[in-house]
Structure formats: C-alpha cells, structure tokens
Amino acid sequence: QVHLVESGGGLVQAGESLRLSCAASGNIFNINAMGWYRQAPGKQREMVATLTSSDTTRYADSVKGRFTISRDNANDTVYLQMNSLKPEDTAVYYCYAEIGSYEAPYLYENDYLGQGTQVTVSS
Secondary structure, X not given: OEEEEEEOOEEEEOOOOEEEEEEEEEOXXXXXXXXXXXXXXXXXXXXXXXXXXXXXXXXXXXXXXXEEEEEEHHHOEEEEEEOOOOHHHOEEEEEEEEEEEEEOOEEEEEEEEOOOEEEEEEO
C-alpha cells in the first residue's frame, strides 16, 4: 500500500506565493513520475505539472513561468512552488504518483492520487 500526503495549501492574495509538498510512503520500489493536478469548482480536473524519473517536466500552459515542480528523491517528496498566484488558480490541488511496488515475486505499478489540499487566491 502507498500513501500520498499533501501539505502547504492555504489562502493567499493575488500575486503571492505558496509551496505545496507531497510525501509518498509505503511499499515503494520505484517512482516513475510524480506531479500535481487541480480541480476548481464546477470544472474538470486538470494536469498542473508532472516530473518523471528522467527529470522530464510538463506544465499546463496556464502555469508556465509561474509554477515550478521539483523532487527530493531521498524522501520521495515532490514540491510545487507557485508564484504570482491568480484567483483562477483557486482549486483543490491533488498530488499524483506512478509508483512501482514489490511483493515477491511480483513487481507491479499503480497510479495514486492524494486527498487534496485547498488553494484559495483572493483578488
């Protein structure tokens, strides 16, 4: 079993910054990718940023130049530094991970989603 625990959400004013953290724990053999999705009220969940094990990053067009994803491999933690926040960034942010787990004799991979952390940006 694998668990993702997010932290760092909150209420800020437009133009301010927040840093989200997500720590993975449990039966982790390898991590193929980690990232962040978000869902605003009345909207579909969308990809915000992803980071693969080969350090390939992807960002939503709406956050390019403002958000930065990074990873601490030693602690299986991914971060999302969010600068110049806008009211339209208001959403629940979910941590995402593609993780391989080992239970002899099998190695299997699953996708995991955290419980989410609220980010609210006031104008």
